[in-house]
Amino acid sequence: MYRSLRVGTAVLCLALGAPLLATGAGASVAKAPTCVVSLSPTATETLYAIGAGPQVQAVDKDSNYPTKGLPPASKRIDALNPSVEAILGICKRTTTHPSTKPDLVIISYDANSIKEKLTALGIKVVEQDAPANLGGAYAQIRQLGVLTGHVVAARKLASSIARTINADVASVPAHPNKTINVYYELDPTYYSVTSSTFVGLLMKRLGLVNIADAQSTSADAGYPQLNAEYIVSANPQLVFLADTICCQVTPASFGARPGFGAISAVVHGHVIGLNDDVASRWGPRLTVLMNQITTAVRRTLADTSLWG
Numbered sequence: 144m145y146r147s148l149r150v151g152t153a154v155l156c157l158a159l160g161a162p163l164l165a166t167g168a169g170a171s172v173a174k175a176p177t178c179v180v181s182l183s184p185t186a187t188e189t190l191y192a193i194g195a196g197p198q199v200q201a202v203d204k205d206s207n208y209p210t211k212g213l214p215p216a217s218k219r220i221d222a223l224n225p226s227v228e229a230i231l232g233i234c235k236r237t238t239t240h241p242s243t244k245p246d247l248v249i250i251s252y253d254a255n256s257i258k259e260k261l262t263a264l265g266i267k268v269v270e271q272d273a274p275a276n277l278g279g280a281y282a283q284i285r286q287l288g289v290l291t292g293h294v295v296a297a298r299k300l301a302s303s304i305a306r307t308i309n310a311d312v313a314s315v316p317a318h319p320n321k322t323i324n325v326y327y328e329l330d331p332t333y334y335s336v337t338s339s340t341f342v343g344l345l346m347k348r349l350g351l352v353n354i355a356d357a358q359s360t361s362a363d364a365g366y367p368q369l370n371a372e373y374i375v376s377a378n379p380q381l382v383f384l385a386d387t388i389c390c391q392v393t394p395a396s397f398g399a400r401p402g403f404g405a406i407s408a409v410v411h412g413h414v415i416g417l418n419d420d421v422a423s424r425w426g427p428r429l430t431v432l433m434n435q436i437t438t439a440v441r442r443t444l445a446d447t448s449l450w451g
Contacts, residue, residue, distance in 0.1 A: 175292030176246030176267075178234035181206060182222040183251035186271055187213070188426040189284050190249075192300055195291040200245070201233040207420065208428070222250070225257045231264070247290060273425065276344055280425040281305060300427060307430040308345075311437040315349050318444055325351040326369075326379040326408070328397075330386045333369040340365040341425060345433060349440050354379055375402045381443050382408040383415050383436070385422035392416070411446055415439045 180201045181187040187206035190199050191213075201214050203222035220229055232243045240246070248261055248268045258268045269290060274280045281301040288297020325346055327336050335355040338347045343365065346353060354377040359367045386392045394414035398404055408414050417435060421428050443449065 176290070177237070177240045178245045178247075179291065180220070180230060180233060180245045180248045182220060182225060182257075183249050183271060184208070184420065185251060185424040185426040186249040186283075186287060188424060188428065189287050189297075189300070190291065192427040193284070193288055193291070193293040193296040195287070195293050198291055200235060201230075222252060223254050225254055227257065227260050227264075230257075230261065230266075249287070274341055276341065277305070277308065277429075280341070280429065284426070304427070304429050308433045311430075311433045312348050315437055315440050316444065318350060321444060321450055323351050323381050323440065323443055324354050324377060324379040325381045325383070326354050326374055326377065327383045328386055328392070329366070331390050331392055333371065333374065334366055335369055337365045337367065342422070342432075345436060349437060351381065351440065371400065371402065375406060378405075378407050380407045380411070380449060381413045381415070381439060382406070383417055383422075383439070385417045385419055387416040388419040407449070411443075411448055413439065413443050413446070 175198065177198055178200045179190065179195065179198045181190055181199055182203040184203065184206045187199065187202050188208050190196060191209050196209075196212055199214065201218040201220055204219045205222065206213060206219075218233060220226070220233070230245065230248065234240060234243045234245050236243060244264070244266055246267060248257075248266055250258060250268060250270050251272060253259075253270060258270055261268045267290075269286070271283045271286070274283060281304065284301045284304075285294075285297050288294045288300075327342065327346065329335060336343045336353075337355045337359045338344060338353045339359075343353055343355075354374070355367050355369060358369055358373060359365065382397065384392050384394070384397060394409075394412075394416055397414050398406075398409040403409055415435065417432070421432050421435075
């Protein structure tokens with residue numbers, strides 16, 4: 144789960160595999176799909192944010208945002224064990240869409256080789272894995288705009304997120320004489336992220352020193368498993384908990400672990416609980432995550448008890 148990105152031209156539409164319709168002027172435009180299946184919670188959030196919600200007829204079981212307007216339980220698919228048969232019969236037949244097969248399926252994980260199987264049946268499948276950086280996240284948003292016919296809205300969304308994140312980064316004062324060691328927890332078994340990951344890069348932009356970097360090897364792909372003794376010895380001034388929903392971890396329960404009460408972030412109250420979903424997705428709510436991180440960094444820098 145931890146390992147678990149200029150549109151509007153005919154050339155780009157062809158590159159993305161979108162169907163084309165000829166216009167009277169001799170140009171070509173993408174035909175907007177009327178039945179979209181999203182097996183990616185991030186893609187689901189983006190599709191609704193750019194106005195493509197009415198085209199989405201089914202989503203994966205983990206898609207839970209926006210809180211209103213998502214397909215009912217009968218239109219939910221297990222993205223970790225997807226059924227080809229279920230996807231083939233998921234769409235409502237209409238005069239404009241006489242087939243029960245979707246026009247477009249978005250995935251972020253190719254479970255059961257679903258991409259190959261659906262493609263063989265003539266279904267357009269687009270895989271959007273976790274991006275390596277912010278540019279990749281913005282590219283995925285714009286791609287969904289091309290694929291669904293919401294090019295302008297997708298461009299505006301990507302630009303808005305970029306502006307907000309850049310403003311957040313600029314709001315953190317330079318701190319050459321203040322070193323903030325940070326620990327980012329994915330689960331209570333101490334899996335973390337390094338500066339090479341998407342979230343790690345966000346923290347790096349703010350000048351944080353990630354304690355996971357020193358423990359990472361090529362085998363962990365940026366997601367090393369640390370241990371309690373190392374975390375205590377690294378003594379991070381700032382801790383982010385991305386396991387508050389899955390595992391009910393709180394700042395209080397974190398600090399109650401053996402030896403953790405002496406960690407600087409616990410002593411000075413800089414253990415921050417994050418929403419697991421927001422912390423693990425790279426769509427419209429990226430701004431929420433970045434704002435939480437930058438707010439915590441500013442508070443830590445302003446804490447005179449840390450710096451004298």
